[in-house]
Amino acid sequence: MEKAKKITLWVLGVFVAYTIIHSPKRSAELVQIGFEGISDAAKSVGEFMTQLIS
Numbered sequence: 634m635e636k637a638k639k640i641t642l643w644v645l646g647v648f649v650a651y652t653i654i655h656s657p658k659r660s661a662e663l664v665q666i667g668f669e670g671i672s673d674a675a676k677s678v679g680e681f682m683t684q685l686i687s
Contacts, residue, residue, distance in 0.1 A: 653660045
């Protein structure tokens with residue numbers, strides 16, 4: 634099981650590296666979308682907690 638996990642991580646790493654090298658503009662867009670999603674989620678949690686306290 635440990636060996637399969639290690640192989641999966643290597644394959645994922647190679648795929649990410651290939652994607653970044655092959656299409657850096659698209660990769661940057663995907664990262665930006667991901668961070669926007671995380672930011673929106675954090676804002677929503679903050680608003681929820683604020684409403685609980687109020």
